[in-house]
Amino acid sequence: MSFFNKLKNRMLKTSSKIEEGLEQLTGSETAITETAKASPTPAAKPGLVARLTGAIGSGRQFDDALLESLEELLIQSDMGVETALRVAANIAEGRMGKRVTTEELKRLLAEEVARIMTPVAKPLPLYPTKPQVVLVVGVNGSGKTTTIGKLASQFRAAGKSVIIAAGDTFRAAAVEQLQVWGQRAGVPVLTAPEGSDPASLAFDAMSRAQAEGADLLLIDTAGRLQNRADLMEELAKIVRVIRKKDPEAPHNTLLVLDATTGQNALLQVETFRKLADVSGLIMTKLDGTAKGGVLVALADRFGLPIHAIGVGEQIDDLAPFDPRDFARALVGLDG
Numbered sequence: 001m002s003f004f005n006k007l008k009n010r011m012l013k014t015s016s017k018i019e020e021g022l023e024q025l026t027g028s029e030t031a032i033t034e035t036a037k038a039s040p041t042p043a044a045k046p047g048l049v050a051r052l053t054g055a056i057g058s059g060r061q062f063d064d065a066l067l068e069s070l071e072e073l074l075i076q077s078d079m080g081v082e083t084a085l086r087v088a089a090n091i092a093e094g095r096m097g098k099r100v101t102t103e104e105l106k107r108l109l110a111e112e113v114a115r116i117m118t119p120v121a122k123p124l125p126l127y128p129t130k131p132q133v134v135l136v137v138g139v140n141g142s143g144k145t146t147t148i149g150k151l152a153s154q155f156r157a158a159g160k161s162v163i164i165a166a167g168d169t170f171r172a173a174a175v176e177q178l179q180v181w182g183q184r185a186g187v188p189v190l191t192a193p194e195g196s197d198p199a200s201l202a203f204d205a206m207s208r209a210q211a212e213g214a215d216l217l218l219i220d221t222a223g224r225l226q227n228r229a230d231l232m233e234e235l236a237k238i239v240r241v242i243r244k245k246d247p248e249a250p251h252n253t254l255l256v257l258d259a260t261t262g263q264n265a266l267l268q269v270e271t272f273r274k275l276a277d278v279s280g281l282i283m284t285k286l287d288g289t290a291k292g293g294v295l296v297a298l299a300d301r302f303g304l305p306i307h308a309i310g311v312g313e314q315i316d317d318l319a320p321f322d323p324r325d326f327a328r329a330l331v332g333l334d335g
Contacts, residue, residue: 059101066100067092077293077330078262083300084293087112110327113296117323122305124151124252124280131163131209131217133242133249137235137276138256139223139268143284143310145174147256148218149181150310150318156185160215164189165205167198167220167238178220184315198222199237206245219250225271232275239276254307256282257298262291269302282318284310292330 060066067088074084091108100108126132134151138144145168152162164182166189168174175191182189190208192201202219209217221238224231242249255278257265265283272278281304283295299306306321328334 059099062092062095062098062100064096067096074293078291078297079293080263080266080297080301083116083297086300087116087296106331106333110324110331110333113327113330114323116296117299117306117321117326120299120303120306121321121323122280122307123320124254124307127251129246129248129251131206131214132251133206133209133217133219133246134252134254135219135221135235135238135250135276136254136256137221137223137272137278139225139258140168140171140174142223142256142258142268144223144256145177145220146181146313147282147284147308147310147318148220149178149185150315151308152181152187152216152218153185153315154318155216156187161212162187162216162218163205163209163212163214165202165217165219166191167201168222169194169196169198169201170222170224174220197237198234199241202238203241203245206242206249210245225268228271228275235276253277253279254282255280255304256284259283259286259291259294262294263297265294266297266301269298269304273302278304280305280307282306282308282310283321284318287311287317295326296330 070091071084071088074087075081077084079087087109090112091105124134136144136148148164152164155162162185164178164187166175166178169192172194175189175194178189179191181187188208190201190205192198192204198221205217205219208214219238219242221235222231239250253276255269255272255276257268259265261268269278269281281298283298283306286292286295286309295306295309298304308318309321309326310318
C-alpha cells in the first residue's frame with residue numbers, strides 16, 4: 001500500500017470529530033437525512049468533506065449559510081479560527097451565489113490546504129558536516145522516542161552511519177525503546193545510568209560520533225514541560241557541551257508533535273521555541289485523531305518546516321511530508 005493510501009485510509013477512518021461537524025451542516029437541504037432513509041443499514045463513514053458534500057448533493061448555491069458551515073467545519077477539524085476563516089474566505093472568493101458540486105468543493109479545499117502547506121514541506125536537510133547533530137525535543141508521549149528510532153533506521157538503510165544518544169535519562173522506558181530500535185537498525189545507542197546528567201551523555205556521544213566519523217548523531221531529550229525552567233536549563237546545557245566539540249551544533253532541532261493533542265500542539269510549538277531553537281517539525285499519530293487540521297494551523301501560524309508525518313508504529317509509517325497528498329487525504333480525495 002502506498003503511503004498516500006495508508007494516510008488517506010487511516011486519517012479518514014478515525015475522523016469522527018470532523019464527520020460530526022459535517023453532519024451538522026446547515027440548511028433546509030437535508031440530503032443527509034434523505035440518504036439515511038434510503039440506506040437503513042449502517043455504511044462506512046466517509047471522510048472530511050464527504051458528508052458536507054452529501055448535504056450539498058449534486059450541487060447547491062454557495063451562500064452565507066454554506067460559508068458559515070464550512071468555517072465551522074474547519075474550526076472543528078482543529079484548523080484554528082484564523083486559518084479556518086481565511087481558508088473558507090479564499091474558497092468563497094468569486095463563488096458566492098454560484099452553484100458548487102461535491103467534487104468542486106473537495107478540490108477547492110484540497111487546493112487551498114496544499115497552498116498553505118507547500119512552503120513548509122521540506123525534507124530534513126543533510127549537511128556535509130560530520131557528525132550532523134540532530135537534537136530531538138517534544139513532550140513525553142509525543143512519539144519522540146519512536147520517531148528517533150524510525151529516523152535512525154531509515155538513515156541507516158540509506159547508507160548513513162548513525163549514533164543515538166538516549167538523553168532522556170529520567171525515563172527508563174524511553175531508553176529501552178531506543179535500544180530496541182537500535183538493535184533493529186544496527187545503530188549503536190549510547191546510554192547512561194537512570195537520572196544521569198543528559199549533557200554529559202551528549203558530550204560522550206559527540207566524542208564517539210566524531211571519533212568514528214559518523215554521519216548523524218540523534219540526541220533524545222526529556223520532555224517534562226511541567227518543569228519548564230529545569231527543562232530549559234537541561235536543553236541549554238546539552239547545547240553548551242556539544243558546542244565545545246562543534247560550535248555550529250546542533251545542526252537541527254526537531255520538535256515532535258502528537259496530532260491527537262489538537263490545538264495544544266500550537267502551544268507546544270510556542271513553548272519549545274522559547275526552550276530551544278526549533279528548526280523543524282515532525283507530526284506523529286495522524287492515524288489516531290480527528291484533529292489533522294491542526295497541521296494546517298501550524299503551517300499557517302509558524303511557517304516552520306514540516307519534515308515528516310507519521311501514521312503508525314512501523315518503520316515505513318514515517319514518511320516525508322507531501323502537502324498535496326496530505327491535503328487530498330484530509331478532504332477524502334483519491335490520489
